[in-house]
Amino acid sequence: xxxxxxxxxxxxxxxxxxxxxxxxxxxxxxxxxxxxxxxxxxxxxxxxxxxxxxxxxxxxxxxxxxxxxxxxxxxxxxxxxxxxxxxxxxxxxxxxxxxxxxxxxxxxxxxxxxxxxxxxxxxxxxxxxxxxxxxxxxxxxxxxxxxxxxxxxxxxxxxxxxxxxxxxxxxxxxxxxxxxxxxxxxxxxxxxxxxxxxxxxxxxxxxxxxxxxxxxxxxxxxxxxxxxxxxxxxxxxxxxxxxxxxxxxxxxxxxxxxxxxxxxxxxxxxxxxxxxxxxxxxxxxxxxxxxxxxxxxxxxxxxxxxxxxxxxxxxxxxxxxxxxxxxxxxxxxxxxxxxxxxxxxxxxxxxxxxxxxxxxxxxxxxxxxxxxxxxxxxxxxxxxxxxxxxxxxxx
Numbered sequence: 177x178x179x180x181x182x183x184x185x186x187x188x189x190x191x192x193x194x195x196x197x198x199x200x201x202x203x204x205x206x207x208x209x210x211x212x213x214x215x216x217x218x219x220x221x222x223x224x225x226x227x228x229x230x231x232x233x234x235x236x237x238x239x240x241x242x243x244x245x246x247x248x249x250x251x252x253x254x255x256x257x258x259x260x261x262x263x264x265x266x267x268x269x270x271x272x273x274x275x276x277x278x279x280x281x282x283x284x285x286x287x288x289x290x291x292x293x294x295x296x297x298x299x300x301x302x303x304x305x306x307x308x309x310x311x312x313x314x315x316x317x318x319x320x321x322x323x324x325x326x327x328x329x330x331x332x333x334x335x336x337x338x339x340x341x342x343x344x345x346x347x348x349x350x351x352x353x354x355x356x357x358x359x360x361x362x363x364x365x366x367x368x369x370x371x372x373x374x375x376x377x378x379x380x381x382x383x384x385x386x387x388x389x390x391x392x393x394x395x396x397x398x399x400x401x402x403x404x405x406x407x408x409x410x411x412x413x414x415x416x417x418x419x420x421x422x423x424x425x426x427x428x429x430x431x432x433x434x435x436x437x438x439x440x441x442x443x444x445x446x447x448x449x450x451x452x453x454x455x456x457x458x459x460x461x462x463x464x465x466x467x468x469x470x471x472x473x474x475x476x477x478x479x480x481x482x483x484x485x486x487x488x489x490x491x492x493x494x495x496x497x498x499x500x501x502x503x504x505x506x507x508x509x510x511x512x513x514x515x516x517x518x519x520x521x522x523x524x525x526x527x528x529x530x531x532x533x534x535x536x537x538x539x540x541x542x543x544x545x546x547x548x549x550x551x552x553x554x555x556x557x558x559x560x561x562x563x564x565x566x567x568x569x570x571x
Contacts, residue, residue: 193258202254203226204285210375222259255299256270282341289375362518388430389423390433395444402453429548455484456484487504487549513541
């Protein structure tokens with residue numbers, strides 16, 4: 177793991193060098209399957225001399241790891257090698273001055289894929305000859321030349337045909353954007369997922385390889401395994417209370433996810449799960465039962481409430497303040513969780529527009545959290561009950 181640029185680099189090509197502590201060189205594998213280009217060093221990078229080691233870098237590395245993208249495949253750098261004063265956006269002159277160094281890095285790493293994260297990274301590629309990304313505008317410039325407009329990042333991200341010198345380019349959100357604005361988080365995750373797909377890694381891990389979240393199509397052939405078992409059920413519904421997705425689990429570490437699109441099969445599966453389960457585990461029956469009844473077409477009074485264990489109530493009985501499923505799981509299980517706002521596309525609550533893989537991971541997680549929480553909370557309640565009985569044997 178090293179840099180493609182000479183360590184003795186002492187660049188004076190623009191005024192940025194005079195205002196920063198050091199030139200921050202790219203770092204990683206040479207050659208590399210993937211070169212990731214960011215914007216410019218931040219304060220952490222300027223202090224220590226390595227790219228992407230601040231909060232944005234941690235998010236990038238954690239996300240690469242979650243998609244099984246090995247550091248051995250990656251070289252990470254920035255379009256601009258010196259930190260701009262007050263972390264301002266590099267100007268065109270700064271980007272132009274640093275092109276020569278990125279040229280060297282691309283030549284030395286010889287990547288199969290270029291990943292440009294953020295506006296600055298895409299601009300340095302445009303300046304290096306990827307003129308196909310420009311859009312023609314009607315009219316002519318001052319010297320009679322055709323007018324071209326550099327496209328916005330949002331226009332480039334969906335495009336799959338971008339190349340630089342024959343090398344495929346994936347354009348994505350910078351991780352700092354995902355940190356600063358939750359609405360960009362789902363897009364950033366999707367961008368890294370595209371990188372994983374490019375190199376042939378398609379299975380996303382949630383940080384624990386023992387957890388499996390799977391979509392079920394039609395009737396689950398393993399349905400009889402749930403007969404007489406405790407089953408956690410969680411629903412994801414729209415603002416009108418109509419189920420879009422639901423998930424279920426019988427053991428910690430797994431979650432099976434169903435979309436409403438096949439209404440007949442998904443209704444039959446949910447109905448059978450409720451009928452054959454010994455106990456039904458939910459977090460907030462008040463929130464989950466009405467959508468379930470509406471989905472199944474039954475009267476809310478006919479739901480088998482006597483089979484329900486509610487983790488929200490169990491937590492309350494143990495002294496936890498009323499908490500959401502995610503917050504209670506973080507407190508009780510110590511688990512890192514994905515929250516809904518992190519996967520919504522630009523804050524749009526329409527769950528049908530959320531990336532399918534993100535939705536499967538999110539919904540499956542909720543059933544897994546519910547069954548896992550129930551096991552922990554039931555154990556705590558039994559322990560407290562036993563202690564009370566020993567202290568007051570005649571009660």
